[in-house]
Amino acid sequence: MMSYTYPLPELSDYDISGKTGFLPEELPVTRLPAYYESWENTVAVLPALLLTKRIRSVVDKFEVLDTSRLETEPQWRRAYSVLGFLSHAYIWGVDVPTNKLPVQLAKPWVEISDHLRIPPIATYAGLCLWNWQEILPLDGEYEDEDAFLDNLRTISTFTGSTDESWFYLVSVYFEYRCAPCIRTGLNAIRYARNDQPEKVTECLKELAESIDYLGSVLMKMEEMCDPHVFYFKLRPYLAGWKNMESAGLPNGVYYGDEKEPRLLSGGSNAQSSSIQTLDLLLNVNHMATGESTADGHSHANPFMSEMRSYMPGKHADFLEHLSKVNIIRDYVMKNASKNKELVLAYDASVAMLKIFRDKHIRIVTRYIVIQAQKEKTMGSEGVQKSTLRAGLAKSNNTNKVLRGTGGTALLPFLKQCRDETGNTAAGSWGRRLLSVKEKEIVVIEEKVEGKSGKKSDAANAFSLISTMTDNVKNQNSW
Template identity: 30%
Template sequence: MPSDSLLRRPHFLHISRHHTFDISTVAAADYDVDVHSGFMPPQEPVARLLGEYEAWEDLLDHAIGKLKLAGDAFATVQDREYIACWRQKVRELPIVDADPLYKDERALRRAHVVLSYLTHLYVHSVTHSPSCPISIPQSLSIPLVSVSRELGIPPILTYADTIDPSLPVGPNNIRSVTNITGTGDEDHFYMTSARIELRGVEALTLMRATLDETFLSDALTITRVSTYLTRLAGVIDDISALLMSVRQDCDPDVFYNQFRPWINGGTAHPSGWNFDGFAKLSGPSAGQSSLVHALDIFLGVEHPPHGSSESTENPTHPSPSFRPSTSSGMFLQKQLLYMPRHHRAFLSYLSKHVDQPKLKEAYNSAVDALKRFRDGHIRIVTLYIIAQAKGNVDPSSLFSSAAVQSGEEAKGPRGSGGTLLVPFLKSIRDNTSRTFIHRGA
């Protein structure tokens, strides 16, 4: 089944959970955004499902740190026998009705975590024919699809499944949900993502404060908005520093060869995975971070569909929010229809006051910080994936500005989200650069 047919309406991912959302305001509570944890859930997660669902937890306990990746040259005969026995237990597991979990959002999230990890462990513990879709046992697929439908997310491991805060929420009080390899490297990788999300809480606060100011146009308001944008640039730079800190305790070889293969999704297999009509769903990816999407939308960074003429457009054009109505401009206008009205008001506000040097400088500083974040992301991807795929583990040649600008290292490898890596990251970095308001704008 083609991947683009998976979300054909009326697919459950287009259906909200029990109610529609009011997008007429930017009140954090309206969007399940917490003032302390941002896009991360503010409640302490359910540590373990009980009752009839404990069989899922037991299977996960018996897999973590015990299963070997398919093709692991160091796997013994005993390892293979253990894997075969564990997989048989998965297939023989009774199909459990997930409906009783619907009453508790936290229990639903835990069920999605457990069932998703079990599915990835089941898939990646043996080799599969590239010509046939990988079949997922109904003991996993039926409850996973049911839980996913209720949560409104895909039935596969997601970025949000890999981390959870503990109470009280803070950068030093978070943990990885499940550590497949049992290594500190895997923990540090996930904790880096969590710390980025938590540092982003201030960014969300500054964006919300800025949007609240866009109904006024006096000099004092412009000064306040400029101050918010300047502070936002500083927060984005902090996020970039956190991103680069992944190198401190996560070895690229461990990442690439030991735990990254476990989280690959259906896009990593030529024929995808086969359960309930789903085939090529991607695994967890940084592209699933709501924080980064929020920064793009707030700053008006436009990412046209791959292959559009935008990629060759003159980069000296002003920010897409202020461009004349071209084909790419039409794309942005369509996206504006999906934004909360406060976001549309902010972009309109910028376009009306683009001649204010202080405001222009502050806006450009925030965009430039976002560009630096994306430069850093390219560096990390090059070190952790591209160099590993090529067998070049010498990082000294990977961090030059020329390598970052060209993105030549990534012609083939794909991310766990299924995209060609550096070409994709380079394109969104370049789109960010095009968002600058230039002097002649």
């Protein structure tokens, strides 16, 4: 239950930076100490080993290394990331996936995962948060924030392709640009506690503009990541071993000598703590996909809750703390009758988060849905012969529900998240505006362009809601 008196979270207590958000402010370690050179030397040539299908024979010769020689948190994170790449390559990197992860990888990976409080699977953290470095040593000092992405490169990849690196780095940049959202959101909560509506309004306007930019960051994916390369060459390696019957792993994977297999989801944007932070700040509630109780009320979405367990432990702890103090919507609703601008600012932030999710659906449609249709046209056998890839892109049953690397039914989940975002609007007109269908959104966007000229999405959302509010004041629609 949210509280007006429970202490606000201190970012430093949760390995969060006011400057870089959920990214480590200290640059990630790019190579482990010499004791772990067998891991590092192998991941350095991973694209070649996958091309020649030698990854399993090389890993099988490893010795079981002792994790006690990892001395710092950045080293633990690097080890986790390296073993994630090696393990997924081992499982998926030959034509027929294997359901047994050798003890040489499994034992240290489980130990490292326990230390970091994160599952032994290739997560968003291992692929993105802890897998980047600067091209030039600027130590995080940039003339402007846009220069951050231009000075990034990945440490490890499966394919060695620019497309794969760009896929990870856009997510890194997304996390970097989400840092202002975290700061601004916590400030809004602080001002709400002090009953300063003007300050809360200013924070919400700033939050809307920051979320607006996140949508632009997401669309950068199209600049240097080809959808065909992503779907057929990279995505198979990102898959986990949960709900992967059609890809050849019906019962998960056995880790070393463990008697029971583990069923774990692969890397997913739902594992981004930033996205769940935005939902919490704006009090967006996600329900179970397509399900409702007998009385018509839906249960909380178990997938969103489950994804917190795939985040670094301290980041998940932060979300739990934030859920106890996220009073913004409650404050807006209590002041709605006497402060229309506060409601508009809140609804503009909600509108921008909904627009962000619309853009995410567009990306998913282009990079996964359309590519899956190509797979059906080519036929499963044709895909196997032309790509020589395993996993999701070689499913034997093209009639099943299209699933993400996290194992969810992809489009129904994303569309419901988008619609639930719109339902959060505080004003009645805002709710009506944000519940319109996609075709109506296009018409509205055209009207905005006609009324306002060229503006940011955030400015458009705010001005459009304001204009429509003026039109319905006499109808008491608020």
